[in-house]
Structure formats: C-alpha cells, structure tokens
Amino acid sequence: MISAAYVQTMARYNTWQNRNVYDAAGKLTDAQRRENRGAFFGSIHATLNHILWADQMWLARFGAASLPAARTIPEGLAAFETWDELLGERQRFDAHIQSFADNIDDAALAGDLTWFSASAGREVTASKALLITHLFNHQTHHRGQVNTLLTGFGINPGVTDLPFGPVVAID
DSSP states (O other), X not given: OOOHHHHHHHHHHHHHHHHHHHHHHTTSOHHHHHSXXXXXXXXXXXXXXXXHHHHHHXXXXXXXSOOOSOOSHHHHTTSSOSHHHHHHHHHHHHHHHHHHHHTOOGGGGSSEEEEEEXXXXXXXXXXXXXXXXXXXXXXXXXXXXXXXXXHHTTOOOXXXXXXXXXXXXXX
C-alpha cells in the first residue's frame, strides 16, 4: 500500500506545512488565535493543539513516542496553553516525526496494530500502513481547517500543494 519513501515524503510535507501554518498564525494576536471561529474545534489554537496531540498519540501507538499527558481529545485541545509552548512542542515533535520516518523501512509497515480507541470506546485493529497514512491525512485535514480560518483573518498561509514543496519525491 505505502512505502518507507512515502512516509519520509509525507513527514517532510508535514514539517513544511506546519512551518507555513505556524508562521501565518504567528501574525495573529493570541486573542485571534483563540477566537471561536466556528471550526470543528472552534479556534486556531485548539485545532493546532489537536493536530499535535493526535500526532503524539499515533506515534505512541506505533511505539515511537511516549503517550502525551492529555489522554482524551477534549484534553488535547488545551494540551499546550501558551502559543510559545505550542510552537516549541510542534517544532520538537516535527523533528521526532521526521526521525521516525527516516528510520522506518518497508517491513515496519507490514502487519496490523491493535489499540484501545477512547473515541470509539473499544479495541480497534487496522493495518499499520493504513494507520500511518491516516496520521498524515489527519494532519492535512485539520491544517486545511486552520488555513480556512487564517484566510478569514486575511492571512495567506502559502502554497499547500505537495508537488510545489521542498520535499523529496515519492519513489
């Protein structure tokens, strides 16, 4: 389904896009970032917290990180209270995701992963390849929401198309 090269490419895309989004959001006031703008998680700050929390949770499930302190989706929306904390942890964790990707091989993508999903309220099993694809799809989905919120403030977060970014092409 996917390859190690895909994972590495998407990790680079993730870092690039997070840099763009955080640079754009950094132009707003803290009040603007926290304003409920009607998005699924309300604000830019909460949505960015959610993306980071979900990344941490997935890498923990993959055995590549410790579980985050926040254990539920609602707790994850406020995991990092200040902008500087959120930005710093995003940068640190993007480097961690990149390291995870750089050290993965195709064999690590085989097989299934079973975990307890608190949101589903049950144990779930799915292919590792599908779940790693989901990790990157989830980031992109919610960053798209943040991009819309930024545009509503008159801020252009920049190019988002994969072929135009500073990434290594998928083999």
